[in-house]
Amino acid sequence: MPDPSLPAAGPVTLVVGEALVDVVHRPDGSVTESPGGSPANVALTLGRLGRSPQLLTALGEDARGTRVADWLTASGVTVRGLRSQRTSTATAVLGSDGAAQYTFVLSARLRSDGPTAAEVLHVGSISSLLDPDAATVAAAVDAATGTALISFDPNIRPLLIPDDGADAVRERVRLLRARSAVVKASDEDVAWLHPGADPRAVARAWAEEGAALVVVTLGAGGAFAVHRGVDVEIAGVPVDVVDTVGAGDTLMGALLDGLLTLGVSGPGAADRLTALATADIAAVLRRAAAAAAVTVSRAGAEPPTRAELDAAVPSTGQGARTDG
Ligand SMILES: OC[C@H]1O[C@](O)(CO)[C@@H](O)[C@@H]1O
Numbered sequence: 518m519p520d521p522s523l524p525a526a527g528p529v530t531l532v533v534g535e536a537l538v539d540v541v542h543r544p545d546g547s548v549t550e551s552p553g554g555s556p557a558n559v560a561l562t563l564g565r566l567g568r569s570p571q572l573l574t575a576l577g578e579d580a581r582g583t584r585v586a587d588w589l590t591a592s593g594v595t596v597r598g599l600r601s602q603r604t605s606t607a608t609a610v611l612g613s614d615g616a617a618q619y620t621f622v623l624s625a626r627l628r629s630d631g632p633t634a635a636e637v638l639h640v641g642s643i644s645s646l647l648d649p650d651a652a653t654v655a656a657a658v659d660a661a662t663g664t665a666l667i668s669f670d671p672n673i674r675p676l677l678i679p680d681d682g683a684d685a686v687r688e689r690v691r692l693l694r695a696r697s698a699v700v701k702a703s704d705e706d707v708a709w710l711h712p713g714a715d716p717r718a719v720a721r722a723w724a725e726e727g728a729a730l731v732v733v734t735l736g737a738g739g740a741f742a743v744h745r746g747v748d749v750e751i752a753g754v755p756v757d758v759v760d761t762v763g764a765g766d767t768l769m770g771a772l773l774d775g776l777l778t779l780g781v782s783g784p785g786a787a788d789r790l791t792a793l794a795t796a797d798i799a800a801v802l803r804r805a806a807a808a809a810a811v812t813v814s815r816a817g818a819e820p821p822t823r824a825e826l827d828a829a830v831p832s833t834g835q836g837a838r839t840d841g
Pocket residue numbers: 535537539552553554555556558607619642643672674762763764765766818
C-alpha cells in the first residue's frame with residue numbers, strides 16, 4: 518500500500534550527475550563504504566520525500582554499481598544512464614568535527630539512455646563542472662530550458678580541479694547559474710569561486726544577475742537566501758554532529774520538495790518562484806535546514822523520509838500560498 522504521508526509523485530523530476538561510492542575514513546581509524554555523490558544524494562532525498570525522481574547518472578557494471586543502484590531504487594529513485602566498467606569512488610577523510618575532505622577516483626562516464634524531458638531538473642557538482650560529463654549536463658539543461666524548474670548546486674570539490682582548470686570551472690558555474698532559477702551553494706563554494714568576498718554579498722549579486730532564488734549554506738550557522746531582492750536568514754539547527762556528509766545535498770533535495778509543494782515546476786516555474794511570498798520561501802528553507810540536520814545527526818548521507826522530516830519539524834506549517 519502506498520504510504521499515505523507521501524505526496525502524489527507529481528511533476529517529472531530529473532537529477533543529472535554523479536553517483537559514486539564514498540570510502541569514509543573516520544577519526545577512530547574505521548573505514549566504511551557508502552553510496553554517495555552529490556546529485557545522487559539530492560535524488561535520494563527527493564525519493565525519500567516521495568517525489569519518485571529519476572537520476573541520470575554514471576555507474577559501473579560492478580558490485581559497487583549494483584549496491585548504489587539498489588540503495589537509490591529502495592528509496593524510490595529511478596536510476597538511468599548507460600553503465601561504464603567501474604563505479605567511481607570518493608575517499609572522504611573525516612576530521613574530529615565530522616567535516617569531510619574528499620579525493621576522487623572517477624572511472625564512470627555519464628551517458629544518457631534517452632530523452633531527458635522534465636518539469637524539474639537539478640544538476641550539480643563534479644559532473645556539471647568537469648570534462649567529460651559537463652557537456653552531457655549542459656545538454657540536459659538546454660533541453661529543460663523553458664519547460665522545467667532548473668536548479669544548480671556547484672558543490673565544488675577543489676581537489677579535483679587543477680590550478681590551470683580553475684578559470685574554466687568558474688566559467689561553467691557562471692553559465693549554469695545563468696540558466697538556473699534556483700542556485701544553492703555552500704559558503705566553501707562561494708569562497709572558492711570568489712576568494713575573500715562576503716558570501717551574503719555574492720548571493721545578492723547572483724540574485725541580481727537573474728536567479729529567482731539563491732541560497733548559501735553557512736554550515737552550523739544556517740543559511741542565507743535572497744528572493745525578490747529580500748534577504749532571508751535561516752538559523753542553524755542545533756544538532757549533535759556525527760558527520761556532515763550529504764548535508765548540503767539533503768538541504769537541496771528538501772528545498773526542491775518544498776518548492777514542488779508550492780507548485781513551482783514546469784514552464785513558467787521561475788516566474789512562479791519569483792511570485793511566491795518570501796515568508797513561504799523562508800518556511801521551505803527552515804524545513805530544508807531541519808532535513809539537513811537529520812542527515813548530520815547520522816553517519817553518511819542518510820536523508821530523512823517524509824515521516825521523519827515531519828516529526829523533526831512538527832510545527833512548520835509550510836503555507837500553500839502562491840500569491841506573493
Ligand atoms: O559528489 C561529490 C561528493 O559530494 C558528496 O555528495 C557530499 O556532498 C559526496 O557523497 C561525494 O563524494
